[in-house]
Amino acid sequence: MTNEAIKEYITGHIPTASFDETGEWLNILVESKQLKSLATSLNGQPIQLDFLFCLTCVDYETHLTMVYHLTSSKDRTMNIVLKANVDRTTPEIETVCDIWRTAEFHEREVFEMFGVQFLNHPDLRKLILEEDFKGYPLRKDFEDPINMIKL
Amino acid sequence: MYNETEIIKDTTELGPDGELVINMGPQHPATHGVLHLVVTLNGETIKKIEPHLGYIHRSIEKMCERLTYRQFIYVTSRMDYLSSHINNTACALLVEKGMQIEVPERAKVVRTILNELTRIASHELWIGAMAMDLGAFTPFFYAFREREMITDIMEDTCGARLTMNYIVPGGLMYDIHPAFQTNVKAFIKQFKEKVTEYEDLVTGNVIFQSRTKGVGVLTAEDAISYGCTGPVARASGVSCDMRKIAPYDAYDRVEFDEVIETDGDSFTRYLVRVKEMNQSIRIIEQLIDNIPEGEFVGKTKNVLKLAKGEFYQRVETARGELGVYIVSEGGTTPYRIKFRSPGFSNLSVLNHISKGSMIGDLMATMGTLDLVIPDIDR
Numbered sequence: 001m002t003n004e005a006i007k008e009y010i011t012g013h014i015p016t017a018s019f020d021e022t023g024e025w026l027n028i029l030v031e032s033k034q035l036k037s038l039a040t041s042l043n044g045q046p047i048q049l050d051f052l053f054c055l056t057c058v059d060y061e062t063h064l065t066m067v068y069h070l071t072s073s074k075d076r077t078m079n080i081v082l083k084a085n086v087d088r089t090t091p092e093i094e095t096v097c098d099i100w101r102t103a104e105f106h107e108r109e110v111f112e113m114f115g116v117q118f119l120n121h122p123d124l125r126k127l128i129l130e131e132d133f134k135g136y137p138l139r140k141d142f143e144d145p146i147n148m149i150k151l
Numbered sequence: 152m153y154n155e156t157e158i159i160k161d162t163t164e165l166g167p168d169g170e171l172v173i174n175m176g177p178q179h180p181a182t183h184g185v186l187h188l189v190v191t192l193n194g195e196t197i198k199k200i201e202p203h204l205g206y207i208h209r210s211i212e213k214m215c216e217r218l219t220y221r222q223f224i225y226v227t228s229r230m231d232y233l234s235s236h237i238n239n240t241a242c243a244l245l246v247e248k249g250m251q252i253e254v255p256e257r258a259k260v261v262r263t264i265l266n267e268l269t270r271i272a273s274h275e276l277w278i279g280a281m282a283m284d285l286g287a288f289t290p291f292f293y294a295f296r297e298r299e300m301i302t303d304i305m306e307d308t309c310g311a312r313l314t315m316n317y318i319v320p321g322g323l324m325y326d327i328h329p330a331f332q333t334n335v336k337a338f339i340k341q342f343k344e345k346v347t348e349y350e351d352l353v354t355g356n357v358i359f360q361s362r363t364k365g366v367g368v369l370t371a372e373d374a375i376s377y378g379c380t381g382p383v384a385r386a387s388g389v390s391c392d393m394r395k396i397a398p399y400d401a402y403d404r405v406e407f408d409e410v411i412e413t414d415g416d417s418f419t420r421y422l423v424r425v426k427e428m429n430q431s432i433r434i435i436e437q438l439i440d441n442i443p444e445g446e447f448v449g450k451t452k453n454v455l456k457l458a459k460g461e462f463y464q465r466v467e468t469a470r471g472e473l474g475v476y477i478v479s480e481g482g483t484t485p486y487r488i489k490f491r492s493p494g495f496s497n498l499s500v501l502n503h504i505s506k507g508s509m510i511g512d513l514m515a516t517m518g519t520l521d522l523v524i525p526d527i528d529r
Contacts, residue, residue, distance in 0.1 A: 023461050050375050054463075054474050054491040069463065069474070069491075073375045073389060076396045081461075102378030105499040128205035128528060138213055138487075 001047055001078055009047060014038055025069075025079045032066070032084040036094035039068070039082065043099050048072050049080065052100035055107065057114045059139045064091050064114055086116060095121040113138040170198060177206045181284045181514050184524030188501075195509050200502040208528040215488040220246050220320060220455040223485070228314035230490060231526035233273040234468040236265050239318040241475050244399055245464035246320040249457040249479065253450075254400075256443040258322030263401040264335065264438050265308070265317070267431040271342070272301040273469035274424045281421070281518040282353050285362050293349040300338045307334065320455060322448035335439050339432055350425060363417035367504045367516030370415060377503065378496035381471025382423040383520055387415035393467035405437045420519040456483055470494055470521055494526040 003026045010017050014034050020027035030038055042049045054069035068082040086093050095118040097103040107118045108127040115136040118124055126133065135142050171192045177185040185206035191199040211230060215223040224242045228235035240262055247254055279294035302312040307328040309317035317324050328334075353359050369379070374387040384391045392409040394402045410426040412419045457479040464475045471493030478487040497520050505516050 024463065027461075052378060053380075053465075053472065054476060054489065056476065056489040056491075058478050058487045067476075069476070073391075076391070100378065101373075101376045101503075102496050102499055105495060128208045130205070137210060 001075070006047060006078075006080060010038065010042075013041055023081075025081050027081045027083060029083045029085070032086050032093045035066070035082070035084040036096065039096050039099055042070065042082075048074060049078075050100070051076075052096070052102055052106075055096075055103055055110070057110045057116060057138075059088075059114065061088075061140050063088050064116060066093055066110075066116070068096070091116040092119060093117075094119050097121060112136070115139070169193070175513075181518070182522075182524070183280055184522070186522065186524050186527075190510065190513070192510060195511070197505050197508055197510060197513065200505055200513075202498055202501065204528050206528065207525050209525075211529045212488050212490065215485055217484060219483045220457065220485075223488070224319065225314075225316050227490070228316055229525060230492065230529055231468055231470060231473070231494070231523050232313055233276060233523060234269055234470065234473075235313065235315050236262075236269040236318065237466055237468040238473060239316065240266060240400070241464050241466040241473050243318045243320045244466065245462050245475050245477060246455060246457065248464060249460075249462045249477070250320070250451075250455060252321050254322055255446045255449055257445045258447050258449070259400045260438050260442050261323060261327055261447070262318060263405070264435050264442075265305075265315075266400070267434045268301050268304065268335070268338075270469045271428050271431050272298050272305075274428050275301075277424060277469075277521050278349065278353065278421075281521075282359070284514050284518045285359060287353065287356065287359065290349045290353050293345070293352065297338075297342055297345060300334075300341060304331070304334045304338065307331070319448065321451040322446070324448075326447045327442075332439055332442070335435065339436060339439075342428075342432060346425075346428070354422070354425070360418060362512075363421060363515045363519070366417045366508065366512045367519065368414075368416045369500060369504050371413075373500065373503060374415075377500040379471070379500055380493050380496065381467070381469070381521075382410075382420055382427060383471065383497050383500075385410060386412050386419040386423045388413040391472065393465050393472055397465060399464075399466060401438060402434075405434045407431075407434050417515045417519040424521075454483060456481065457485075468493060470523065470526065471497060490529055492526045492529060494522050494524075498522055498527055 007019055010028060014030055018029045049070040049072050051071045051073050053071055056067050058065045064086045066084045066086060070082060071079045095107060097107060107121055110116050111124055112126040112129050113136060173190050175188040175190055176182045177187040187203040189201040190197060211226050214226055224239050227238040227242050230238055275294040275298040279291035282290040305315060306312050308331055309315040369387045371388045374384040374389045380391045388411055390409060390411060395409050407430045410423050412423055459479055459481040462477045466473050473493055474491030476489040477485045480486040505513055
């Protein structure tokens with residue numbers, strides 16, 4: 001499926017979605033509330049983006065951006081990047097781990113590193129950090145005076 | 152000091168339905184690293200496995216935000232230490248893509264040969280360690296005999312045996328050792344003679360087959376849903392070889408087969424890796440006599456700056472698809488970097504495929520997933 005066809009399909013589903021084709025792959029920015037329904041329909045017919053190969057978050061200091069890299073196991077040359085901005089003070093977004101089960105671990109990692117709350121996640125706990133760790137280490141304003149990362 | 156019942160209470164925990172919760176690791180000989188699994192058992196049947204990570208978490212992603220595009224490559228050797236060449240290649244390729252640096256043909260071919268040697272070395276170590284986990288001690292020595300030759304080649308070429316740091320943006324750090332081609336050819340000759348030896352020892356072994364056949368079956372749908380890549384997914388019939396899908400370096404000019412099997416059990420995952428080693432030899436044979444003369448590194452500026460934007464590079468490590476995602480603000484350091492490590496996704500499927508099997512089979516399942524813990528924790 002070409003980028004044009006994907007764009008047409010998504011515009012039909014969510015008219016407010018904005019596109020960016022300057023990079024290597026097609027970037028789609030949607031509102032965080034619309035992400036779940038769009039993700040569900042992208043996984044099904046006709047596009048079948050069934051392979052979530054990267055899920056992460058970027059801290060832009062004014063807001064956080066969730067980034068989902070998707071591809072199709074039928075056609076691995078078709079890659080799209082789905083993005084949704086979330087608020088930095090109370091970050092909340094619907095989980096996608098019932099659509100792509102790999103998201104369960106990736107979302108737990110984003111939860112502890114960025115503090116994003118994934119609604120309806122089956123088991124949202126810290127994965128890598130200790131249970132009593134304070135703060136969100138991958139946010140830009142995180143400072144740790146004991147284990148300094150700054151050079 | 153204690154009576155017998157108290158000791159049992161201290162070390163075990165009985166759940167509401169007579170479930171037994173045991174901790175496997177972080178110090179366990181078969182996890183080959185600091186992986187901590189909390190296993191819930193009913194009798195000997197596994198009900199749930201919860202991995203607890205972070206024992207070797209070094210926050211590599213945060214560190215890389217402070218390192219320049221020349222420096223951050225050295226940190227990535229410490230992620231999947233058995234595929235350090237391939238990790239370095241991924242980062243170099245990404246910087247080259249972002250800055251449109253021309254890489255000389257010589258560097259491309261040498262990189263491909265080294266990547267394939269790394270893959271063989273990694274699979275050799277895996278075969279030895281995996282067979283040892285299942286009680287066969289001899290294959291370990293057989294496999295390390297050949298692996299030693301590769302590490303010697305690496306030592307001659309890069310000066311290091313494990314964390315190579317030989318690949319830089321633009322090509323190679325310095326030219327190859329004069330005896331590189333002779334040594335690699337000697338290795339190929341020895342490997343072809345000896346590979347049948349430990350294949351006979353393991354593949355046809357009755358005990359090994361009964362321990363692995365039908366154990367930890369992963370279906371193609373689950374492999375896709377859980378984001379599995381590499382030999383784990385290919386054993387379930389999912390085509391996912393990045394060398395075929397998005398060829399980099401010299402992979403577009405060599406002939407090799409993507410090994411795909413459909414059974415999806417532990418034994419199939421073993422077979423895929425053995426067949427992959429033979430394909431790697433095939434790639435090296437095509438390239439070793441055709442290393443082009445010329446420069447080994449392209450012209451680069453002293454200070455590397457990536458344009459503002461986002462970059463993603465995927466490569467095939469010995470364990471699967473490694474993705475490097477960089478958000479650049481136009482400076483000399485990445486604004487945000489994310490390593491999508493193959494082990495992380497492959498580990499997430501462990502609970503799903505071992506549920507309902509015996510605790511004794513967990514070794515076979517976990518062994519064939521080929522987990523490298525520093526790669527998972529980052």
